[in-house]
Amino acid sequence: MSDWNAWLDDYFKRFSPAFETDVYVKLKEFRELAINIRANGKKMMFAGNGASASISSHGAVDFTKQAKVRSMDFNEPxxxxxxxxxxxxxxxxARALECYADEGDAVVLTSVSGTSPNVVKAAEYARDHGLKIVTFSGKSPDNPLRGIGDINFWIGSFAYNVVEAVHMLWLTTVVDMVVGQAEYSVD
Structure with missing residues (x-):
């Protein structure tokens, strides 16, 4: 490619929806949910496939360690x-939720497409059993996962790495919002 600067300008423009003010409302809602989960001695459960599973693991660890919100993921082989x-x-x-979910818990489900059958079925189980649901998805605005959640984060991109990076950005932003600062000791 002869003009990498133009390519990079175009590439990074794909991230701009992550910073729109309507996202702020959802970030604040997720923060309040996490604080309520912590205050009530409940837990958050995280799940996804592939890179979304990695994002889920990262989220569960950071919410537990940094934000003191008891969390777990379903990534045990x-x-x-x-x-x-x-x-x-x-x-x-969904069957894992059936085994681990307690009344008052929340589930955080991540799927770039929002169409992964196992993630959608987990969301349906959570909805049918009164669990709070936070979703992270991309691609089509009418993906099934986005239609099920209580708090839905969505970026209208078909670029997997962009969607996954934005999901991680939003998730870790909420951790820092619960902590109350961006820079802190991890001791």
Missing amino acids: NLITAFSNDYGYENWM
């Missing part, structure tokens, strides 16, 4: 393979 084998891959997350 034995859990995934046993539940997928016994209940089908499209059902394993």
Whole structure:
């Protein structure tokens, strides 16, 4: 490519929706949910596939360690393979919620497409059982996951790395909002 500066300008413009003020409302709502979860001794459960699973793990650790909000993820290989084998891959997350969710808990589900059957079924289970649902998705604005959540983060991009980076940005922003500052000791 002869003009990398133009390419980079175009690429980084894809991130601008992450900083729009309507996102601020959702960030504040998620912060309030996390504070209420912590105050009531409940927990947040995180799940996703592929890179979204990694984002989920990062979120669960940071909410637990930094924000003092008890959190867990469903990325244990034995859990995934046993539940997928016994209940089908499209059902394993919902079945994990059935085993781990308690009244008053929340679930944070991440899917770039918002169409992953196992993530959508987990959201449906959570909705049907009164759990609060936070979703992170991209691509189509009418993806099924986005239609199920209580607090829905969405970026209208089909670029996987952009969507995943923005999801991580939003998630870690809420951790810092719960902590109350951007720079702090991690001791």
